[in-house]
Structures are given as C-alpha cells and as structure tokens.
Amino acid sequence: MKVVFTEAPATKDRDMSIEYSVLPKDAETAIAVFDEHSEHNEQFYKDIADADIVINGYIYLGKKEIDAMPKCKVISFQSTGFNEVDIDYATQKGIAVVSIEDYCTQETAENAMALMLFLQRGLRVYDRSIQQDKRWVYDEAKGLKRIEGQTMGIVGLGRIGRSVAKKARGFDMNVIAYDPFLPKEVADSIGVPLVDMDTILEQSDVISVHMNLTDDNYHMFNKELFAKCKKQPILINEGRGAMICEEDLVWALDNGLIRAAGLDMLESEFPELDKCQLLGRDNVIITPHSGFFSDTSMDLLCRLSTVNALLCYEGRYKEARVVRNGIGLE
Numbered sequence: 001m002k003v004v005f006t007e008a009p010a011t012k013d014r015d016m017s018i019e020y021s022v023l024p025k026d027a028e029t030a031i032a033v034f035d036e037h038s039e040h041n042e043q044f045y046k047d048i049a050d051a052d053i054v055i056n057g058y059i060y061l062g063k064k065e066i067d068a069m070p071k072c073k074v075i076s077f078q079s080t081g082f083n084e085v086d087i088d089y090a091t092q093k094g095i096a097v098v099s100i101e102d103y104c105t106q107e108t109a110e111n112a113m114a115l116m117l118f119l120q121r122g123l124r125v126y127d128r129s130i131q132q133d134k135r136w137v138y139d140e141a142k143g144l145k146r147i148e149g150q151t152m153g154i155v156g157l158g159r160i161g162r163s164v165a166k167k168a169r170g171f172d173m174n175v176i177a178y179d180p181f182l183p184k185e186v187a188d189s190i191g192v193p194l195v196d197m198d199t200i201l202e203q204s205d206v207i208s209v210h211m212n213l214t215d216d217n218y219h220m221f222n223k224e225l226f227a228k229c230k231k232q233p234i235l236i237n238e239g240r241g242a243m244i245c246e247e248d249l250v251w252a253l254d255n256g257l258i259r260a261a262g263l264d265m266l267e268s269e270f271p272e273l274d275k276c277q278l279l280g281r282d283n284v285i286i287t288p289h290s291g292f293f294s295d296t297s298m299d300l301l302c303r304l305s306t307v308n309a310l311l312c313y314e315g316r317y318k319e320a321r322v323v324r325n326g327i328g329l330e
Contacts, residue, residue: 001313002028004051004069006044006059008270009035018302019055022310034059036270048072053309058269058289061085066093074098076309078301079292081240082324083213084269096312096327098320102159103300104292108264109163111291112208112238113171115262119234120147124282145205148172151231153204156211156239157182157192164208164238165192176203179211201228206236213240221245226252232259238291241265250277253284260284264291 003023005016012033023029032047048054048069054061057078066072066089075085077099090097118124122141129135152168154161157179165175177192178200187194200207207229211217221235221244235258237244246267252258260283266276269289278284292301304321311320317328 001026001052002030002050002071003053003055003309004030004032004048006032006034006048006054006056006061008057008059009033010270011057016302018299019306022303022306024310036060036268037272053313055305055309056084058084061090063089066090066095074309074312076305076312078305080104081212083240087325091325091327094327096317096320096323097325098308098312098323100301100304100308101321103304104294104297105159105163107294107297108160108210108238108291109167111264111287112160112164112210112236112262113167115236115238115264115285115287116206116208116234117147118285119260119262119283120144124285149174150205151176151203152206152208153178153195153200153233154192155179155197155200155207155209157187157194158210160238161208161210162190162192164210165190168206168208173206176200197225198228201225202230204229204233205231206234208236209239209243211239211243213242217243219243219245219248222248223251226257229257232256234258234260234262236262238264241267241269241289246276246278253278253281263287265289 012031030047032044034041034044045068048065051069051072054072054075055078056075061075061084063086066086072095074096075090080100082097082099085097087097122144125141129137129140149172151174154165154175154177157177161177168175175192176195176199177187178195178197184194226248249258249261253261263286273279278286308320312328315328317323323329
C-alpha cells in the first residue's frame with residue numbers, strides 16, 4: 001500500500017506524525033508537492049503515479065491528476081469540504097471520495113463570531129491608534145452599531161451554521177437563514193426561520209456564509225447580489241473562498257454596499273497576497289483559512305482523514321465518515 005500526501009509548497013513540511021501513527025508500519029508513504037503558481041509540476045505527477053491512497057487538503061485533483069494515478073482507490077480529504085476534486089470523474093474511475101463529517105464545528109463557528117466582533121467593534125482602528133499612533137481616543141472608530149437587535153442572516157444552516165445561530169442569539173441577535181437543502185423541520189427545531197436569498201440580502205445586518213462550494217454557488221456573491229443588500233451588511237465567509245467574487249466584493253466595499261468583510265479564505269487556497277486588493281483596508285479582516293484550527297481539531301483532522309482512507313482501502317466504506325460519491329455504499 002502506498003499513501004501519498006498531496007501538499008502545496010506552504011504545507012509540504014507540516015507535522016504528519018499523527019497520520020503516520022495511524023498508518024500500518026509497512027505502509028509506503030510519499031509527499032507530492034503541487035504549486036498552482038508554477039508551470040513546472042512534473043515531479044508531482046511522478047510522485048502520485050503509483051498511489052493507492054491519496055490524502056489531500058487543498059490540491060485540486062481533476063481528470064489529469066486522476067488519470068495520472070491509475071491504482072488509486074480512495075481520495076481522503078482533510079476537511080469537511082470536498083470541492084477540490086472532479087468528483088464525477090473520480091466516481092467513473094471507481095475512486096471513493098471521502099471527507100470528515102465533523103471535526104471543527106466549534107472552532108469555525110467561534111471564528112465566524114470573532115471576525116464579526118472584530119469588525120463590529122472597530123478593533124483594528126483602536127489597536128492601531130494605540131499601538132502605532134500612541135493615541136488614547138475612545139471614538140477613534142466611527143459608525144459603530146449596537147449588536148443587540150441586529151439580524152444575522154446565515155447562508156448554509158448545517159452543523160456550523162447552526163452553531164453560529166446559537167452563538168449569535170447569545171449576543172441577542174435575530175437570526176434568519178437560507179438553505180435550500182435543509183428540511184424545514186430541522187430549522188424549526190432550533191427556531192430559525194428559513195427564508196429566500198432576497199430576504200437575507202434585504203434584512204441582514206450581518207451575512208455569515210457556511211456552505212460547501214459547488215458549481216452552482218461559485219461566485220454566488222457577486223455584483224448582482226451585493227446590489228440587493230439593503231442594510232450595508234458585514235459579510236463573513238467561513239465556507240469557501242470561491243463563493244465570493246473578490247473583484248465584486250472590492251466594488252461593493254468601495255461603493256458602501258458592504259460595510260465590512262471578515263474572510264477566513266480567499267478565492268485561491270494559496271493566494272498571491274501582493275496582488276490582493278482586499279488587503280490594507282480597515283474594514284476587512286482576512287485569516288489564512290485557519291478558522292478550523294486548534295490543537296483538538298488538528299488531532300481529529302489528521303486522525304480521522306487517515307482512518308477514513310484506510311477503511312475505504314480495506315473495502316469498509318460504510319464505516320468511513322463520510323463517502324461523498326457513494327462508492328462502496330450500494
């Protein structure tokens with residue numbers, strides 16, 4: 001059995017001791033590094049060529065990559081999301097695509113609230129005023145609004161969205177949600193009204209995004225949607241970066257349609273920051289897709305993704321959490 005970890009240059013030297021502790025002692029392992037900003041990735045394709053298992057974070061595995069590893073039986077994602085693969089082609093090739101059902105709900109929901117609070121309370125302005133300018137001025141940040149009574153519109157009411165809803169209520173916010181795939185009785189059970197997207201845009205003071213990326217919601221947040229925002233909301237993204245068109249978000253911020261943005265990811269998982277127009281703004285905070293991160297969640301991420309891979313490789317698909325393309329579940 002050969003297990004290949006597909007990594008970006010930024011993650012190739014990360015600690016994999018937990019994964020190695022779970023793998024059988026006789027398992028052959030390799031690290032295949034793909035640089036999306038380079039045209040020279042020949043070694044990557046050589047390194048994945050004889051993989052039986054791929055454990056993947058955020059390297060896109062399309063038809064070319066899948067064809068380059070004819071022995072592969074399972075692609076195991078170190079995430080709840082699984083958009084970084086051509087899932088239909090993987091299914092055609094009989095490759096199980098598996099991701100972690102739940103490992104960082106609390107951390108991600110906490111990060112969404114932290115981003116919101118940072119922006120609501122003008123903390124960047126105050127911190128810079130004191131640390132850099134040595135000014136002690138209580139009204140340095142302008143236009144602050146009381147959080148109590150504001151409406152939080154949650155886009156995607158899954159585990160994380162529901163955790164955010166609970167936390168938002170703790171700050172005495174009203175909560176509404178848009179989720180076309182969630183049964184109404186689930187939303188009713190936690191007392192969150194399901195509404196259409198136009199209602200989210202019209203009524204929300206804060207829009208918090210918690211959806212998986214699909215072909216249908218790529219660049220979902222664009223000029224057309226931003227133009228419908230009635231209350232200059234704060235936009236929080238803890239879903240996937242490509243759901244927001246960054247160029248259009250810059251336009252919405254510049255034109256006052258969006259009051260502020262808290263982004264845990266950008267369109268690229270490994271962005272060229274010197275070209276990013278969202279940097280250098282007092283009303284934007286960006287974290288490096290770290291909302292999931294804690295010692296606890298990292299242990300679960302590494303352990304569960306490896307266990308998932310081994311279960312699928314051994315044909316125990318129904319025990320994995322969770323096979324996203326149905327391979328082995330018939």
